[in-house]
Amino acid sequence: MSSEPWGRVDEQGNVYVRTAGGERIVGSWAAGSPDEALAFFQRKYEGLVLEVDLLERRIRETDLSPKEALHSIERLKETVATANAVGDLDGLVRRLDALVEIVQQRREEIKAAKSRALQEAREAKERIVAEAESIAAGNNWRGGGERLRQLVEEWKSVPRLDRKTDDELWSRFSQARSHFTKRRKQHFQQLDAQREEARLRKEKLVAEAEALADSTDWGPTSARFRELMREWKAAGRAHRDVEDELWERFRKAQDTFFQARAQVFAERDAELRENQEAKEALVAEAEKLLPVTDYRAARAVLRSIHERWEAIGPVPRDARARLEGRLSAVERAVREAEEEEWRRTNPEARARAEATVAQLRNSIAQLERAAEQARQSGDQRKLAETRPAAPCSKRLRRRWRSSAAPDP
DSSP states (O other): OEEETTEEEOTTOEEEEEETTEEEEEEEOOSSOHHHHHHHHHHHHHHHHHHHHHHHHHHHHSOOOHHHHHHHHHHHHHHHHTOOOOSOHHHHHHHHHHHHHHHHHHHHHHHHHHHHHHHHHHHHHHHHHHHHHHHHHSOOHHHHHHHHHHHHHHHHHSOOOOHHHHHHHHHHHHHHHHHHHHHHHHHHHHHHHHHHHHHHHHHHHHHHHHHHTTOOOHHHHHHHHHHHHHHHHHTOOOOHHHHHHHHHHHHHHHHHHHHHHHHHHHHHHHHHHHHHHHHHHHHHHHHTTOSOSOHHHHHHHHHHHHHHHHHHOOOOHHHHHHHHHHHHHHHHHHHHHHHHHHHHHOHHHHHHHHHHHHHHHHHHHHHHHHHHHHHHHTOHHHHHHHTTHHHHHHHHHHHHHHHSOOOO
């Protein structure tokens, strides 16, 4: 009989393994010594150890799923429990049970990670939907459409949620995209209609501008071109290619008219420069009358200047106001001199001045008599009351002198 810690061979050649549950026969041996029998079944145990080592490494070092790992552990535990081998089979079972704990812990970690991932995915998709709905409510047609296409790609990169939640969020996302697409289509249809209306209005404006391009009715036509430009700006924009073509035609018609007008005005101004020089000389002659000392002689000279002024004719527009202003200043000075002379020699004013002089003389005489009587009578109170008479008399005399009308 042969024995070792984990097994033995009896006299009949039966091989036993020792476990916590007691001994059990794992085989029989008749072709050699008991030690050889034990060695044979120990090698089978070593094969089991190798399987447990490999499974343990897979669980610890690879991303083996918990489900697959538990299945492998249970299968290997059954193999160990019924293995025809001699060794520490209970130790192998304990190692496998320890692996079960590791797998259960990993399962919880994976579950928590999956929960976090789902929460992040939900938040990401809710953010995508919220942004899509914001875009759908706005009017950024170009940038909004491009951003919605980017959001679709972002949606595809986010993991799926539970069917109900995923379907609800996708429905909102899809509705937002559809709403934006519909509104953008309506916007561009309306814009196309507005641009077509603008094209029709601007074609009419161009036709009128081209009809006016050769006009020589400078004033009214210039005013009409300004009105046409205001109407052009108010008409809005047509499609770009049509807009550019119509603008070129409109501008060409404008340039044709205003260049012709500028040339005519330039030729006319050249002719009027001689008139300007002549009127410059007349203004200089008029300004020599200043300051006015004899308004009658000055008025006669001005009358002569006016006759010659009218005979000369028009001057360039840029000189007209300046020349007329200088001549008007001389006329105003002559008129003011005449008015001053009239005021000085006016009979009514002279009569009013003489009346004032008489009244002042009478007042002065009364004041002087009252003062003299007070002095003679020794009436100090009366004298005190009439004491201001002297300075008052002086003031009255000065007033009389200033009010007296001079002889004509």
